[in-house]
Amino acid sequence: MTLPVPTDPQETAPLPVTVSSAQTAVADMRATARWTVAATAAVGGVLLGGLPFAAIGKLHGGGDLALAVGGLAVAMAGVFWVIWATGEVLTPRFVTLTSLDGPGLAGLRAAVQREPEAFFGPFGASAAELDRSCRHHTQTAARIARLLVTETDDVRRARLTHWLGVARSNAAHARARRRALLELVHAWQVRATLRRARIHTLLASLLVVAGAVLFLLATDGG
Amino acid sequence: MNGNDESTVPPPEVGSVRLADDGTLEQFDGTAWTPYEELVDDGEGQGAWDFRRPT
Numbered sequence: 001m002t003l004p005v006p007t008d009p010q011e012t013a014p015l016p017v018t019v020s021s022a023q024t025a026v027a028d029m030r031a032t033a034r035w036t037v038a039a040t041a042a043v044g045g046v047l048l049g050g051l052p053f054a055a056i057g058k059l060h061g062g063g064d065l066a067l068a069v070g071g072l073a074v075a076m077a078g079v080f081w082v083i084w085a086t087g088e089v090l091t092p093r094f095v096t097l098t099s100l101d102g103p104g105l106a107g108l109r110a111a112v113q114r115e116p117e118a119f120f121g122p123f124g125a126s127a128a129e130l131d132r133s134c135r136h137h138t139q140t141a142a143r144i145a146r147l148l149v150t151e152t153d154d155v156r157r158a159r160l161t162h163w164l165g166v167a168r169s170n171a172a173h174a175r176a177r178r179r180a181l182l183e184l185v186h187a188w189q190v191r192a193t194l195r196r197a198r199i200h201t202l203l204a205s206l207l208v209v210a211g212a213v214l215f216l217l218a219t220d221g222g
Numbered sequence: 223m224n225g226n227d228e229s230t231v232p233p234p235e236v237g238s239v240r241l242a243d244d245g246t247l248e249q250f251d252g253t254a255w256t257p258y259e260e261l262v263d264d265g266e267g268q269g270a271w272d273f274r275r276p277t
Contacts, residue, residue, distance in 0.1 A: 025273035111271070118269040122261040136237070140249065140258065143239045156241055163239075163247040166260045173263040180268040187273060 005145045006161050020180060022187035029187075029194050033089035036082065036201060043208065044079035047072065051215055058219040067218035075211025078204040085200035089193050095186045097127040097178070104192030105185065119181060123174045127181065134178055137171035 051072060059065050100109060116125040123133035144164045151157050234250040239258065242248050248255040 020268055021273040022268075115270070118271050121263045121269055123263075139237055140239060143237065144247070147239065147241070159241055159245045160247075163241070163258065166247075167258070170261050173261065177263070177269075184271070 005148045006164060020183050022180070022183040025187045026183075026190050029190050030090055033086050033194060033197065036086045036197070037090075040079055040082040040086070040201075044076060044083075047075050047079065047208075047212070051212075055215070055219045064218045068215050071211045071214025071216075071218060073211070074214060075208045078207030078211060081204035081207065082201045085204070086197040089190060089197055093186060093189055095182050095189065097131055097181065097185075099185050099189065100127050100181075102189070105188050108185065108188045119177075119184075121173070121177050123177055130174065130178055130181065134171065134174040137167055137174055141167035141171055 055068055059068055099105070100112070112119050120126070120130045123130045141164060144160055144167055148157060148160045148164065151160055236250060236252045238250045240248050240250075240255065247258040249258045250256075
């Protein structure tokens with residue numbers, strides 16, 4: 001004889017999925033990257049669309065022409081460099097819990113080691129333990145549900161129903177912790193990429209300026 | 223025969239659960255039955271950390 005098993009309240013009223021501060025931070029960082037790309041593209045447009053016309057009639061001889069073309073090429077290389085480096089921030093990323101061990105996340109790893117409770121709650125002291133905890137509580141809920149199917153005593157059914165709720169709650173909270181940690185790892189990856197992109201942007205800006213100076217030297221020389 | 227029958231009773235699997243007489247739930251951890259407990263958490267997954275916009 002099989003008896004009904006109470007439905008999981010998480011299926012009808014799951015834990016609230018809110019936009020975490022990590023997701024908000026990612027949106028902010030991507031907005032910064034989009035702004036940087038747009039501004040750089042505008043600079044590229046001015047370089048390509050404006051400078052060649054300004055140089056008409058001011059270039060005399062092959063040397064000037066070579067210098068102007070070379071300067072424009074150097075400046076445009078800087079523009080493409082910025083767009084390429086900053087575009088990395090906008091590229092979707094594949095994130096797992098093992099990504100926490102990846103490069104650029106040393107700061108996050110140190111924070112996790114300092115305060116594991118803040119990141120894993122009562123579900124372990126490492127990402128691997130948190131992941132195991134998710135599976136453990138989900139499997140425990142399934143085992144309790146199997147006991148309930150064959151339990152006929154009302155008192156024992158009531159007790160098992162209580163424990164089924166406990167196991168499902170534990171599993172839901174562990175999964176919420178895991179999801180929050182994945183979002184945090186992702187945000188940290190984007191943050192590291194944006195910081196690298198800012199350094200690239202600084203260096204590439206020097207290239208753009210150098211290219212523009214070469215171009216102006218060529219036209220001034222005429 | 224009885225002894226042989228007892229020896230054929232399979233040991234519980236790791237993770238098996240049983241309801242104790244006092245109403246607690248016990249789980250086999252591979253060596254002993256230990257109480258299964260409710261783990262209280264704050265509910266939304268994010269602990270005491272935050273990303274803040276610079277002010």
